[in-house]
Amino acid sequence: MxxxxxxxxxxxxxxxxxxxxxxxxxxxxxxxxxxxxxxxxxxxxxxxxxxxxxxxxxxxxxxxxxxxxxxxxxxxxxxxxxxxxxxxxxxxxxxxxxxxxxxxxxxxxxxxxxxxxxxxxxSQIITGQIDRWLLIGDETALPAIGRRIEELSVGTSVTSVVAVPVVADEQLFVTAANHIAHWIHRPSENADQADGFITTLEGIEIPDRTFVWIAAEASVAKALRRYLLEERKVASKWIKAAGYWVKGLVDASVKDIDGGH
Ligand SMILES: Cc1cc2nc3c(=O)[nH]c(=O)nc-3n(C[C@H](O)[C@H](O)[C@H](O)COP(=O)(O)OP(=O)(O)OC[C@H]3O[C@@H](n4cnc5c(N)ncnc54)[C@H](O)[C@@H]3O)c2cc1C
The missing domain is CATH 2.40.30.10 (Translation factors)
Known part of the structure; x- marks a missing residue:
């Protein structure tokens, strides 16, 4: 056979x-x-x-x-x-x-x-056999990240890595999922710097079948996507990255970075 x-x-x-x-x-x-x-x-x-x-x-x-x-x-x-x-x-x-x-x-x-x-x-609906979610973003991504965490089904593993200016900007999400939250604190003026995210991500395991969703200031989203592809060997199909705003530009975004998916 x-x-x-x-x-x-x-x-x-x-x-x-x-x-x-x-x-x-x-x-x-x-x-x-x-x-x-x-x-x-x-x-x-x-x-x-x-x-x-x-x-x-x-x-x-x-x-x-x-x-x-x-x-x-x-x-x-x-x-x-x-x-x-x-x-x-x-x-x-x-x-x-x-x-x-x-x-x-x-x-x-x-x-x-x-x-x-x-x-x-x-709407872009992400489907497939996803074992774990890794949601990365700045304060502009918090509405999407919070909503995703709240809408995930019972027992789903989700880790969030979110940068906000101060501790009081952290938000609590009520969810049936297994949620681990990592918060980065940096002043708004530094919202175009990716270092804090990378330091935090270095301490986070990214097993196979983890879907990584990123939205932040465009240069940060690009740097994080590159880090995940090159340093962490995450396949591009498992990453969706967007620049929700561009520092110094009015009404600017990059909704699908490098094909994103
Ligand atoms: C798909 C998508 C979903 C989004 N969802 C949200 C959301 O739910 N909530 C939310 O707050 N934003 C969200 N954003 C981001 C929001 O659209 C931008 O921040 C937008 O530029 C804000 O418009 P504005 O008129 O306040 O500033 P603009 O007139 O666009 O920009 C004026 C100046 O402010 C700067 N700037 C823009 N945004 C920020 C910021 N967040 N922090 C610091 N400086 C900034 C610009 O670089 C520019 O110099 C989303 C963006 C996208 C693409």
Whole structure:
């Protein structure tokens, strides 16, 4: 009897399924604003336009439409942190930083204000035989990382490595998964430096079948992807990396670094 071994077994590699959603612009109302941590503002949005809102993956993004600092209409990317169809609410978490109209809008937001949003246009759903998740990011990635940790099924192994300015910026996630959290503290001005992440990652085992998800300032996300490929020999199929913002540039991102997947 001969044993047939496929040369390339797809079940051994993760896959990213792209799903499209109906693109609709919605006008929502601010229900509440909360200082979640010293550098993060949570805005709860509501309104009948939320009807039919779909967000199938924790790293989905929507566009928010806001006035630029000189009043010209502009748009920015934000993660639907949590959508609850029961209460008809959508949470967005905004990093507080200087010089950005989206951050300024969130800092000034109050109940009753309006916000137009569009999307998500689509979702990238990561599937496959994943034994463990390694989620790496800065404060802009915390909404996606928190949502992924909360949505993972019971007993799934997940490790997060997140850089925030101060201890009080750490967040606690309620999850059925087995979660280990590593926090890095560095001032916001150093958000374009990867060293703290690499030092932390050097102490973390990355066994086979670990899916590594990265989102941070673009040069950091690129450096971390390179470190994982070259030093830790993680196969590129097991890494999804994105630059969520670019230091010094307005409305800039690199959503899929080097093909990402
Ligand atoms: C897919 C995706 C999902 C995202 N989800 C979120 C989210 O849920 N929450 C969130 O807060 N951000 C998120 N971001 C990042 C956010 O879109 C950017 O930080 C955006 O540039 C903020 O817009 P702004 O108008 O405040 O600043 P901009 O006008 O774009 O930039 C003004 C200046 O501020 C700098 N800057 C931008 N962001 C930061 C920052 N975080 N810290 C320090 N300096 C900064 C820029 O380099 C520029 O010099 C996401 C990005 C992507 C691509």
């Amino acid at each position: 001969s044993i047939f071994r496929p040369i390339f077994d797809r079940s051994n590699t993760p896959d990213i399924q792209r799903v499209r959603h109906e693109l609709r612009k919605r006008t929502l109302r601010v229900a509440s604003v909360q200082d979640l941590t010293p550098h993060m503002i949570r805005v709860t949005l509501t309104g009948p336009d939320l009807e039919g809102f779909v967000s199938s993956s924790p790293d989905d993004h929507i566009k928010i439409f806001i006035p630029d600092l000189d009043g010209t209409p502009t748009r920015r990317d934000y993660t639907p942190r949590r959508y609850d169809p029961q209460t008809g609410t959508l949470l967005l978490d905004f990093v507080k930083h200087d010089g950005g109209p989206a951050a300024a809008w969130a800092c000034a937001a109050k109940p009753g204000d309006q916000l137009q949003i569009g999307g998500p246009r689509g």
